[in-house]
Amino acid sequence: MVEKIEFRNRTFYAKFEKINQPLEKQIIKEHLNKKITIASPLIKDGYINNLLLIYKGDDGAKFYHIVKQLFTAIKIEKYYILKGKSEKHIQVFIPVHKMDLDEATKKLQVISRSLELKLPLEWQTLPNINLPIDYNIFTLPYEIYE
Known part of the structure; x- marks a missing residue:
């Protein structure tokens, strides 16, 4: 049975089955072999420790280079660019320290607006208020994007 989530007069259905157990080597191996998909929450105890950009467009190389240039310009020094499930799926993680949802939203809006000046809107930002x-x-990434 799929979990139904009511939120702001909208209905969402859970994408993943929630399993409350530690990750084991075999489970991670199945994920890396793309037999299953593992997901993890971005919001824990009301705080965010990572901001995330998820790119799903046709020009990953261009997105990669523009993100690197933008982050240098706005002085984001620590970030990780990783591959998602497919070649068109790139995840950019920006570590932050115990940021609340409102602050995370504002920071992601600044980043997204800056990207919109250079690229068509083919990404989403998380967390999303x-x-x-x-x-x-x-979803847990599969490898480092280079």
Whole structure:
């Protein structure tokens, strides 16, 4: 049975089955072999420790280079660019320290507006204040994007 989530007069359905157990080597191996998909929450105890950009466009190389230039310009020094499930799926993680949802939203809006000047809108940002907490999740990446 799929979990139904009511949020701001909208209905969402859980994308993943919630399993409350530690990750084991075999589970991670199945994820890396793309037999299953593992997701993790971005919001824990009301705080965010990572901001996330998820790119799903046709020009990952261009996105990669523009993100690197933008982050240098706005002085974001620590970030990780990783591959998602497909070649068109790139995840950019920006570590932050115990940021609340409103502050995270503002920071992501600044980043997104800057990207919009250079690229068509083919990404999403998380966490997203317009989504329920259970939808502010990310799938574990598969490898480093280079």
